[in-house]
Amino acid sequence: xxxxxxxxxxxxxxxxxxxxxxxxxxxxxxxxxxxxxxxxxxxxxxxxxxxxxxxxxxxxxxxxxxxxxxxxxxxxxxxxxxxxxxxxxxxxxxxxxxxxxxxxxxxxxxxxxxxxxxxxxxxxxxxxxxxxxxxxxxxxxxxxxxxxxxxxxxxxxxxxxxxxxxxxxxxxxxxxxxxxxxxxxxxxxxxxxxxxxxxxxxxxxxxxxxxxxxxxxxxxxxxxxxxxxxxxxxxxxxxxxxxxxxxxxxxxxxxxxxxxxxxxxxxxxxxxxxxxxxxxxxxxxxxxxxxxxxxxxxxxxxxxxxxxxxxxxxxxxxxxxxxxxxxxxxxxxxxxxxxxxxxxxxxxxxxxxxxxxxxxxxxxxxxxxxxxxxxxxxxxxxxxxxxxxxxxxxxxxxxxxxx
Amino acid sequence: xxxxxxxxxxxxxxxxxxxxxxxxxxxxxxxxxxxxxxxxxxxxxxxxxxxxxxxxxxxxxxxxxxxxxxxxxxxxxxxxxxxxxxxxxxxxxxxxxxxxxxxxxxxxxxxxxxxxxxxxxxxxxxxxxxxxxxxxxxxxxxxxxxxxxxxxxxxxxxxxxxxxxxxxxxxxxxxxxxxxxxxxxxxxxxxxxxxxxxxxxxxxxxxxxxxxxxxxxxxxxxxxxxxxxxxxxxxxxxxxxxxxxxxxxxxxxxxxxxxxxxxxxxxxxxxxxxxxxxxxxxxxxxxxxxxxxxxxxxxxxxxxxxxxxxxxxxxxxxxxxxxxxxxxxxxxxxxxxxxxxxxxxxxxxxxxxxxxxxxxxxxxxxxxxxxxxxxxxxxxxxxxxxxxxxxxxxxxxxxxxxx
Numbered sequence: 043x044x045x046x047x048x049x050x051x052x053x054x055x056x057x058x059x060x061x062x063x064x065x066x067x068x069x070x071x072x073x074x075x076x077x078x079x080x081x082x083x084x085x086x087x088x089x090x091x092x093x094x095x096x097x098x099x100x101x102x103x104x105x106x107x108x109x110x111x112x113x114x115x116x117x118x119x120x121x122x123x124x125x126x127x128x129x130x131x132x133x134x135x136x137x138x139x140x141x142x143x144x145x146x147x148x149x150x151x152x153x154x155x156x157x158x159x160x161x162x163x164x165x166x167x168x169x170x171x172x173x174x175x176x177x178x179x180x181x182x183x184x185x186x187x188x189x190x191x192x193x194x195x196x197x198x199x200x201x202x203x204x205x206x207x208x209x210x211x212x213x214x215x216x217x218x219x220x221x222x223x224x225x226x227x228x229x230x231x232x233x234x235x236x237x238x239x240x241x242x243x244x245x246x247x248x249x250x251x252x253x254x255x256x257x258x259x260x261x262x263x264x265x266x267x268x269x270x271x272x273x274x275x276x277x278x279x280x281x282x283x284x285x286x287x288x289x290x291x292x293x294x295x296x297x298x299x300x301x302x303x304x305x306x307x308x309x310x311x312x313x314x315x316x317x318x319x320x321x322x323x324x325x326x327x328x329x330x331x332x333x334x335x336x337x338x339x340x341x342x343x344x345x346x347x348x349x350x351x352x353x354x355x356x357x358x359x360x361x362x363x364x365x366x367x368x369x370x371x372x373x374x375x376x377x378x379x380x381x382x383x384x385x386x387x388x389x390x391x392x393x394x395x396x397x398x399x400x401x402x403x404x405x406x407x408x409x410x411x412x413x414x415x416x417x418x419x420x421x422x423x424x425x426x427x428x429x430x431x432x433x434x435x436x437x438x439x440x441x442x443x444x445x
Numbered sequence: 446x447x448x449x450x451x452x453x454x455x456x457x458x459x460x461x462x463x464x465x466x467x468x469x470x471x472x473x474x475x476x477x478x479x480x481x482x483x484x485x486x487x488x489x490x491x492x493x494x495x496x497x498x499x500x501x502x503x504x505x506x507x508x509x510x511x512x513x514x515x516x517x518x519x520x521x522x523x524x525x526x527x528x529x530x531x532x533x534x535x536x537x538x539x540x541x542x543x544x545x546x547x548x549x550x551x552x553x554x555x556x557x558x559x560x561x562x563x564x565x566x567x568x569x570x571x572x573x574x575x576x577x578x579x580x581x582x583x584x585x586x587x588x589x590x591x592x593x594x595x596x597x598x599x600x601x602x603x604x605x606x607x608x609x610x611x612x613x614x615x616x617x618x619x620x621x622x623x624x625x626x627x628x629x630x631x632x633x634x635x636x637x638x639x640x641x642x643x644x645x646x647x648x649x650x651x652x653x654x655x656x657x658x659x660x661x662x663x664x665x666x667x668x669x670x671x672x673x674x675x676x677x678x679x680x681x682x683x684x685x686x687x688x689x690x691x692x693x694x695x696x697x698x699x700x701x702x703x704x705x706x707x708x709x710x711x712x713x714x715x716x717x718x719x720x721x722x723x724x725x726x727x728x729x730x731x732x733x734x735x736x737x738x739x740x741x742x743x744x745x746x747x748x749x750x751x752x753x754x755x756x757x758x759x760x761x762x763x764x765x766x767x768x769x770x771x772x773x774x775x776x777x778x779x780x781x782x783x784x785x786x787x788x789x790x791x792x793x794x795x796x797x798x799x800x801x802x803x804x805x806x807x808x809x810x811x812x813x814x815x816x817x818x819x820x821x822x823x824x825x826x827x828x829x830x831x832x833x834x835x836x837x838x839x840x841x842x843x844x845x846x847x848x
Contacts (some may be wrong), residue, residue: 213716216619216621218620218737222737301717304747308737308738309730309740310720310739310742310743311719311720311742312745312747313717313719314704314717314718315714315715316714316716318713326712327712333625334621334622335711337712340713341709342715344697344707345755348755349754350753350754350755352751
């Protein structure tokens with residue numbers, strides 16, 4: 043018996059499993075999404091898969107899941123795949139093939155978990171086909187936030203965050219009025235270098251940067267986590283998802299990665315979402331929204347979780363923290379250029395072609411030379427991305443002797 | 446621009462301030478409720494006040510707020526009051542007078558903040574008159590939870606928690622489905638004796654028990670906080686407000702009193718509400734529900750709040766913790782008897798007629814002799830209350846030589 047029934051939403055009746063498509067199924071998020079689906083076959087049915095070029099894993103996924111359609115972005119890999127799989131799955135290749143998966147008529151929700159800027163095209167195609175989007179590719183919103191959110195609104199599709207921070211914020215916002223929100227506070231584990239002095243960071247190796255203290259993630263996002271660029275991308279993502287000014291979005295270092303983010307309201311009440319650091323929780327939340335069910339996410343033991351600490355991040359050691367407000371003030375294609383420069387610089391860092399601070403220096407150099415387009419169309423985004431990558435490449439080549 | 450509009454509730458249009466009645470206006474909660482109302486005269490209008498017997502303060506409140514009606518429970522005090530106030534406020538006395546205030550036609554919400562079991566009658570009268578109840582008197586729900594919640598449902602009135610813990614839970618539940626809740630975790634500062642050994646507690650003075658580390662509250666609730674009986678009462682209150690089985694309600698020691706309580710959902714996601722320990726926040730939340738507005742609650746600085754700790758409470762030093770599940774298993778009038786015995790024992794402890802463990806020993810003795818009525822009507826509740834008080838008094842008198 044409940045005496046405050048207005049607190050609760052009615053339970054949706056759900057007799058049919060939700061049909062979903064996973065873009066980026068061989069990546070870290072994609073694989074965990076399949077685990078989530080495996081735990082609840084009564085609620086989730088995988089009808090389409092797409093990936094970049096990992097044929098072996100992709101072939102195994104097709105054999106296990108028997109989706110209606112599957113595509114590899116890499117045409118040659120798709121060609122090899124055709125000889126590896128049997129069964130009724132339609133096998134496609136190239137960006138056109140991935141878009142066909144993204145817009146597959148039988149799906150109602152698309153998980154966008156392709157790496158980097160490559161996710162933009164298929165995500166836009168899915169939105170225009172009226173699919174709800176579980177958005178794990180933050181670069182899509184960073185590069186083209188305005189276009190994506192306007193199209194999502196026009197096509198009446200939900201953009202459901204998969205990042206643990208944005209999932210936390212969305213969970214805290216449920217049932218609240220948008221205008222009562224005064225601050226979003228994105229938590230950061232601080233990454234592997236939370237206590238590393240600047241002098242040491244100047245010569246730190248990619249191997250050390252890849253050792254994340256709390257989260258098991260892909261390589262690109264783990265480096266972004268070490269440089270705190272991840273938090274810049276997440277702040278911009280939050281801006282577009284939740285319509286809160288950048289000045290009201292903070293980053294808070296919370297080493298334990300238990301509190302995934304917080305929302306402050308105008309009455310100075312703060313809500314937070316907590317959980318073990320495991321991506322299956324936010325993935326499940328997005329895939330099954332608005333239903334919560336038991337499934338693969340493991341429990342958090344409140345009695346033994348130990349003390350939780352909170353600190354201001356150090357913008358001197360992590361100069362990336364300043365980029366967020368800077369590029370959002372510039373607007374237009376500046377966030378896209380920052381994101382492209384970061385992708386190039388992270389690759390260069392992993393290949394030992396630049397140092398840890400080469401990442402932020404490269405981004406700063408690209409932003410300085412960026413020809414900003416104030417109200418970009420999708421083509422302008424693509425141009426800005428290409429231009430930024432070219433400038434970043436040149437900068438890396440010119441400065442690679444430094445390390 | 447918001448791309449996930451289904452997350453947000455529509456903003457209620459509110460041109461008229463809400464007319465409210467405060468029962469217990471001279472107490473700690475009542476005085477802070479008036480501060481909340483003072484900060485937002487555009488949203489809250491005080492039309493009725495009631496208190497026990499503090500004529501001086503009550504007369505000053507009438508002079509300041511000019512309510513339409515005001516009553517003192519104590520008839521003699523009401524008589525004195527009549528000669529102290531001028532103006533158009535209708536002055537009443539006795540339990541009948543308080544009930545007239547509780548049911549005053551011009552109000553839409555009644556804040557029930559009378560001390561102890563005395564709050565039951567007026568609260569029931571207000572519910573039957575169709576008033577929404579901001580419930581600060583947890584003893585009402587402990588003693589008569591079934592009757593109160595059934596009547597509230599029948600009369601379509603909301604029971605809005607004012608306790609910071611229950612306010613936190615209600616805030617975390619907003620927008621969620623009731624059946625997705627798997628656990629409520631009520632936080633406890635641990636009180637002044639969180640680290641005091643049992644041997645020392647046996648002879649501890651009322652003065653030390655009244656020194657609460659984080660909350661400024663009334664005397665009765667401060668002692669309940671020291672014995673952790675407060676958490677037992679709150680667990681039972683949560684049971685009735687949120688319809689969660691007692692086995693799924695935990696108490697968690699959190700010394701900083703920043704996290705006011707937590708809710709765990711079936712997907713292992715946990716939501717928490719945080720804020721500075723200041724009752725004006727949950728009071729405002731209840732009085733203005735479902736609106737959040739800026740007002741008197743002070744902000745929480747997430748950057749400087751320091752580490753937050755969480756520990757299992759010690760049921761050996763605080764044997765009261767076992768009463769919750771015990772009396773809820775007994776059901777019927779047992780929780781009422783426990784509550785009445787606690788009130789008597791706390792008074793005796795404050796008067797140095799019993800020791801700190803005299804409180805729990807007295808309650809245990811009363812429960813042992815309690816003649817339980819399984820499906821009580823209001824009269825049975827009153828009888829159980831009186832019987833328990835008599836037994837508790839006898840027990841205190843018989844055992845007072847012990848200290």
